[in-house]
Amino acid sequence: DSGVTQTPKHLITATGQRVTLRCSPRSGDLSVYWYQQSLDQGLQFLIQYYNGEERAKGNILERFSAQQFPDLHSELNLSSLELGDSALYFCASSVGGDGGSYEQYFGPGTRLTVT
Amino acid sequence: GQQLNQSPQSMFIQEGEDVSMNCTSSSIFNTWLWYKQDPGEGPVLLIALYKAGELTSNGRLTAQFGTTRKDSFLNISASIPSDVGIYFCATSGTYKYIFGTGTRLKVLA
Helix, strand or coil: CCCCEEECCEEEECCCCCEEEEEECCCCCCEEEEEEECCCCCCEEEEEEECCEEEEECCCCCCEEEEECCCCCEEEEECCCCHHHCEEEEEEEECCCCCCCCCCEECCCEEEEEC | CCCEEEECCEEEEECCCCEEEEEEECCCCCCEEEEEECCCCCCEEEEEECCCCCEEEECCEEEEECCCCCEEEEEECCCCHHHCEEEEEEECCCCCCEECCCEEEEEEC
């Protein structure tokens, strides 16, 4: 158990809908990262938040947005969902994140299925 | 964009055999991380490398950060069935937090 929690574990929704994925980082970690993993693919970095502020942005679509709250949990919002958005979405956390490489600890993921 | 290429893509090995896989990049990085992912679960950090030429061990795992800082390898000695999974190398750079294409390992008992 990495200490990172994600909810829900599974989510099935229809095209055009909007969903919110939630992540709680390990105790003491200030950074939260979101990744997308499509079937049998590698991990694509979406976005990072550090202590409530956006720190780095990867290949995140404009239909997706995220935020990190004062208690450091984070939410990833996916809107106008398309079939191609079906994937595993992982959250990771690390102690630092203000530059450099930090060891990231991953949650169990949310499997999103868009029908 | 920046990319990490892993080889081999997949491999079948017999239980007890040693395994070697590597990760290469066209860019220089200052950190290399190795993760293992079991099906349907999140990646788990195995080894972190912060110094070029550094050789680091974690049980049966050994990893090294190449002196060119453009590559890294991971060795697993005396493989066991629970070594099955996908192994990813990772690093950070301008495009932030890049993961390799993965090496899928299957162990035959």
